[in-house]
Amino acid sequence: MENQIVKQQVIRMESAEQLVIHKLRKRPRLGETFIQGFLFFCGAVSIFTTIGIVFELGKESLLFFQMPGVTLVEFLTKTEWQPTIGKFGVLSLINATLMTTLFAMLVALPLGLGAAIYLSEYATPRARSILKPVLEVLAGVPTVVYGFFALTTMTPLLRAIFGEQVQVYNTLSAGLVMGIMILPLVCSMSEDALSAVPRSLREAAYGLGATRLETAVQVVVPAALSGIIAAFILGVSRAVGETMIVALAAGSGPNFTFDPFQAAETMTGYIARISGGDVSYDTPDYNSIFAIGLLLFTSTLLLNVISRRLVARFREVYE
Amino acid sequence: MTETLEKQHLAIETRDMHLFYGHFRAVKDVDLQVIPQKITAIIGPSGCGKSTVLRSFNRMNDFVPSFHMEGEVLFHGQNIYATDVDPVMVRQRIGMVFQKPNPFPKSIYDNVAWGARINGFKENMDDLVEQTLRQAALWDEVKDDLRKSGLSLSGGQQQRLCIARALAVKPEIILMDEPCSALDPIATLKIEDLMRELSEQYTIIIVTHNMQQAARASDHTAFFTMDEDRAGIMVEYGETNQIFTNPRDKRTEDYITGRFG
């Protein structure tokens, strides 16, 4: 009698066990598999695109350097750029790029950092709620609009101040406006870095009788320095790669000059002009834009890598 | 006890102090008289407003937007919340050591020197750094490499560095909010010894959760608890000995004997 009950219980337990095993069994989840595949595809597209770009740039640049009369040394050391008559000194374009970038950063760094310090250390929630959206609007303005702004507002303004020596197209105007364009980027990245500085550090400073300014400038900014430098470098990378503003306002025609009031074509401006015009395939002009493109690509890539490294290092210190 | 207290000069005195976060009254009606050159401990259950009270003594709560207060906090007879008082000057005279060691990501030397420098210290900085590091009982451990980052020290060393940093500003009062809660027992005892030594020159107010610490290291103890409306109130204040051996209030007794419910 007792035995039977035990038996029955055993049987019941076994079937319960089977039920559990059945529940645990793997089952196909079609939807999930499909979405996983799709997401992988999305990732793969960007990777293959990058590889494709590098490959194409490399291949075409190789064509350029294989052309008669073109050497890498001349390319990187000479200052005159006139491919049609066999002058391949890319320095004039690089110089113009550096000039516009410098002017842009002269605007974007102090204003961007200043705004970031204001937002993270001083602003009341109300002031923040006004300033932040304004910066976002600034970041959303199409670059072609900035280009026209440079041409129709900034340049006349510069001419009003510095007189006729300011040419209609000039690197200063393009650079300054580019700085305004980059400002939101530098500001929001710097602000992230400043906000990531722990509150305890600010309290330590205030507890010693520091003012807000002393705390911000001498404690918070140094603690966030690598993040701020990263923002700066990313800003430089944006400035180097920016095309529309310089194409519209800096001038079309290579010119090796250090005069900010003169027109000078940047690397990006040159590429835009050549690829937009009707230059036939396999001419030095045409092939050269790939070499310049490769140069641009590597330098901005390098800047971005450095910037990422710095941000990563910053995270390590404070998280 | 109040009679004896009032005859003396007081380090800090609060009158009808109420502290609020927005509409929430975190602390109500505190009348506390802190004796100079003594160690005063503030004890009480979590959330009863100990930190809030401590931070109101050097206007650290100013940085909490929702914070406001009623009543007076007197320092040398002057209400530090009066409109013509500069909170920065208050904090120079009333320093603070925090629960978690928070050295600046600067060298040991600069950690100590920074506060003094911004407060216009013009004499020999090397001497000041050495002197305050000695006072904080840290000198022997760090003297070989003052250029090392303050963050590279151990937790206990960092906390002593923070104490040295506070001392370098030459405050009159040092507020400590659970300064040992992140430290092991040995480092804790070191800090307690240090407090004892410092109390010859400074007034120390310490918030602690550690009953033994309060009993061991303080001269006076204030016991806070929460009222029915969750506002913190000061239940009892007196000599530490009396509070721990012969509490007048049932709530104090329950708390220190661990019967807090």
Ligand SMILES: Nc1ncnc2c1ncn2[C@@H]1O[C@H](COP(=O)(O)OP(=O)(O)OP(=O)(O)O)[C@@H](O)[C@H]1O
């Ligand atoms: N910044 C703040 N904003 C709003 N309320 C706060 C803020 N800080 C503290 N409070 C509230 O005030 C009350 C007292 O907090 P306080 O930190 O002073 O307590 P405490 O006694 O120090 O507690 P603990 O022992 O846990 O540190 C709590 O109810 C808390 O929720």
Ligand SMILES: [Mg+2]
């Ligand atoms: Mg607390």
